[in-house]
Amino acid sequence: MSQAFVKETDDQWLNEVAPSLNALIVHLTRENNGIRVYEQKNFVSPEGGKQVHVMSNGLSYTKDSENKWFVIL
Numbered sequence: 001m002s003q004a005f006v007k008e009t010d011d012q013w014l015n016e017v018a019p020s021l022n023a024l025i026v027h028l029t030r031e032n033n034g035i036r037v038y039e040q041k042n043f044v045s046p047e048g049g050k051q052v053h054v055m056s057n058g059l060s061y062t063k064d065s066e067n068k069w070f071v072i073l
Contacts (some may be wrong), residue, residue, distance in 0.1 A: 014061075015068040021053060024069055028057055 017027045021039065028037035041054045050062045052072060060072040 014070065017069050019063055019067045019069070024053070024061060028055060032057060040064075 007054045012027060014027070017023050024037070025037060029035065037055050039053050040056055041052075043052055044050070044061065045052050052060050052062045054060045061069055062072055064070055
């Protein structure tokens with residue numbers, strides 16, 4: 001098979017994104033085919049006291065004890 005048809009990707013996992021809100025927005029926008037994802041609201045979670053970011057893609061994100069992003073289910 002020709003190398004011309006093999007897509008080289010530099011996909012990044014959510015937990016590899018830098019711990020800043022701007023880095024999260026850039027990552028989510030890239031995953032959303034360039035359609036901008038933005039923060040709709042944020043609040044501190046009553047269980048655990050972590051900052052939660054509600055994004056325009058319908059998901060909420062926070063950081064774990066290692067300062068890595070994850071989705072709140």
